[in-house]
Amino acid sequence: MKIAVYPGTFDPITNGHLDILDRAVKLFDKVVISVARNSSKSPLFTDDERLALLQKAVRQHANVEIDSFQGLLVDYARAKKATAIVRGLRVISDFEYEFQMALTNRRLHEEVETVFLMPNEKYTYLSSSIVREIARLGGDVSDFVPKVVLEALKKKLKPS
Numbered sequence: 001m002k003i004a005v006y007p008g009t010f011d012p013i014t015n016g017h018l019d020i021l022d023r024a025v026k027l028f029d030k031v032v033i034s035v036a037r038n039s040s041k042s043p044l045f046t047d048d049e050r051l052a053l054l055q056k057a058v059r060q061h062a063n064v065e066i067d068s069f070q071g072l073l074v075d076y077a078r079a080k081k082a083t084a085i086v087r088g089l090r091v092i093s094d095f096e097y098e099f100q101m102a103l104t105n106r107r108l109h110e111e112v113e114t115v116f117l118m119p120n121e122k123y124t125y126l127s128s129s130i131v132r133e134i135a136r137l138g139g140d141v142s143d144f145v146p147k148v149v150l151e152a153l154k155k156k157l158k159p160s
Contacts, residue, residue: 013146020086
């Protein structure tokens with residue numbers, strides 16, 4: 001069985017993330033989409049909220065598992081028996097960082113490959129940071145996120 005890990009902060013998951021996932025599930029028998037727990041970041045949604053949103057957003061995929069991890073990604077991938085790490089590349093600036101990480105991960109555990117997937121061109125500008133900023137400023141993000149995320153953003157950012 002070919003297993004891949006698709007890691008990210010997913011704060012929140014966007015249609016761009018889902019596009020990459022749709023591509024990955026065609027290439028692998030199982031994709032573990034995993035929330036990176038990072039204590040140095042201050043996410044809008046808690047780890048548990050992001051896991052719940054992911055669960056709802058990807059339920060149409062039978063070969064997708066939702067999980068979270070902390071620590072080295074390649075150690076996590078090996079523990080999941082994954083042979084690949086899936087990463088999305090939107091723009092050239094993503095490539096430099098992702099290339100560096102892929103080479104470092106290969107140096108740590110050469111049996112885990114990094115697979116780069118490009119999203120549909122309509123998502124190349126999209127990021128969770130942009131979605132959060134637009135939503136915070138009261139803009140419409142309905143074209144950028146699944147409905148479940150849109151509802152969660154409205155609830156989370158509702159003026160008191």
